[in-house]
Amino acid sequence: MTGPTPDRIVDIAIGYMGAKQLFAASRIGLFTALADGPRSVADLAASTGVSEQLVRILADAMNAKGLLDRTDGAYSLAEDSAAYLAGAGDTDLAPFLTFLNDISYGHWLQFDTTVDTGKPGELQMNEARWGTFMAGVMRYNALHAAMLARGFDFTPYRSMLDLGGLSPEFALGALRANADLSVKFVFAPDFEQAVTDAVAAAGFAERATVEPAPTETATPGGDHDIVMVNHVIHRFTAEQNQTILANARAAASDGATLLLLDFFLDDDARQRPIDALHAGEYFVIDGTVVYPEAVVRGWLEATGWRAREVIALPGSPRVLVADAV
Numbered sequence: 071m072t073g074p075t076p077d078r079i080v081d082i083a084i085g086y087m088g089a090k091q092l093f094a095a096s097r098i099g100l101f102t103a104l105a106d107g108p109r110s111v112a113d114l115a116a117s118t119g120v121s122e123q124l125v126r127i128l129a130d131a132m133n134a135k136g137l138l139d140r141t142d143g144a145y146s147l148a149e150d151s152a153a154y155l156a157g158a159g160d161t162d163l164a165p166f167l168t169f170l171n172d173i174s175y176g177h178w179l180q181f182d183t184t185v186d187t188g189k190p191g192e193l194q195m196n197e198a199r200w201g202t203f204m205a206g207v208m209r210y211n212a213l214h215a216a217m218l219a220r221g222f223d224f225t226p227y228r229s230m231l232d233l234g235g236l237s238p239e240f241a242l243g244a245l246r247a248n249a250d251l252s253v254k255f256v257f258a259p260d261f262e263q264a265v266t267d268a269v270a271a272a273g274f275a276e277r278a279t280v281e282p283a284p285t286e287t288a289t290p291g292g293d294h295d296i297v298m299v300n301h302v303i304h305r306f307t308a309e310q311n312q313t314i315l316a317n318a319r320a321a322a323s324d325g326a327t328l329l330l331l332d333f334f335l336d337d338d339a340r341q342r343p344i345d346a347l348h349a350g351e352y353f354v355i356d357g358t359v360v361y362p363e364a365v366v367r368g369w370l371e372a373t374g375w376r377a378r379e380v381i382a383l384p385g386s387p388r389v390l391v392a393d394a395v
Contacts, residue, residue, distance in 0.1 A: 169206020211237035219243035234285030
């Protein structure tokens, strides 16, 4: 067939079908049931407690999406599924998928109202839902931290400031990569104990300090040669962000490196999808903003930083890397 085809439109329109089946496959333990090798539909039904008909539907959907391989009627994990869906390690994404299914997906049903009114949806949360929310967000942060540790060389640095983030995993990855690095965490007071506990559990208490302070007004001080500002920008106003970046610069030595990790809207001919989709996610959830990269670069220039490069992390935000001038 020549000329335009409807494939891309249809794929986008039915995307929620694949997402819901991914969430269900993870919830019933389909991927973990395959952790030890290929299995038939009957075996998977016995392991998951779900009927053979539904297991076949889910397994075929995951095969169609490339997450499972299928040979002679037996299903097995694709490489990325084995790494991120089969229950192995801190980057197993099951808690993130649970958050998307139990919290985010239902919230997106309010998106038409958000578009029409310009207001975020109503988050109706109780203690259990907050637990699901935070477990998912922190696991997604752990993925971003792992991707950053793979994509950036921390070995040249000696003194890090981690300012205002949600998760200590980014700095913990840097500490693992560089035995000569020390870190000062300046996180919001509500996160102080969780960060302290995570640092101690990782065995880095002697190389880290934790100082609670509101992110939008914190003045960490110091003379750090690397500063991380992770998942901060989208949570604050333009004015607050400029104050945060200026305070980060005041705590950095000349020539220091800034890692500014977040989702950004770009000006390329084709917008990177994950950033654009998170612009909708953040706004419908709580009205926070995915800013244009060009705007953020302007804030950097105004606060004593010069943008150097952008690192696009797989399945994660981008990192604007800047130098202190």
